[in-house]
Amino acid sequence: MGVRLILKNEVLTAVLSGEIDHHSAREIRSEIDSTATKVKPKKLALDFSAVSFMDSSGIGLAMGRCKLMHLWGGEVEIINLPPNLERIVSLAGLGQLCTIRKENSDEADE
Numbered sequence: 645m646g647v648r649l650i651l652k653n654e655v656l657t658a659v660l661s662g663e664i665d666h667h668s669a670r671e672i673r674s675e676i677d678s679t680a681t682k683v684k685p686k687k688l689a690l691d692f693s694a695v696s697f698m699d700s701s702g703i704g705l706a707m708g709r710c711k712l713m714h715l716w717g718g719e720v721e722i723i724n725l726p727p728n729l730e731r732i733v734s735l736a737g738l739g740q741l742c743t744i745r746k747e748n749s750d751e752a753d754e
Contacts, residue, residue: 647672649679656685661694664702673705677712686718691747693724702729703736710741723747 648659658676662668680688688709695702710720720742725733738744 647675649675651679651683651685654686655689656680656683656687657689657691659691659694663697664695664705665697665699666701669701669705673708676709680709680712684716684718685713687721688713688718689721689723691723692726692729693747695726695729698729698732700736703732703738706733706738707736707741710738719743721745 646661648661650657650659656676656679658672660672664672676688690706690709692698706720706722713720722733722738722742722744724747725744733739733744
């Protein structure tokens with residue numbers, strides 16, 4: 645499991661990969677929070693495109709980042725959610741805390 649962080653135009657994108665469980669979520673949270681604290685982005689995008697498995701720790705990871713960004717007046721966006729993770733995210737109610745979208749949804753509208 646890993647995370648690659650990209651800062652562009654005041655948006656911090658966390659590209660997640662592999663499996664998100666209790667142990668990996670702790671490491672990811674630490675990396676995201678450390679960078680976000682330094683750069684204070686207006687938006688944090690969590691890119692799940694390369695995540696193959698996620699348990700409730702992944703939901704907690706996303707919820708915690710939503711709380712953190714809201715404290716700073718920012719927002720969280722979940723992007724590229726694989727179909728196998730859509731149900732768990734929906735049941736957890738993450739759509740009420742942040743925006744969930746496909747990365748290329750703007751192009752699909754054209």
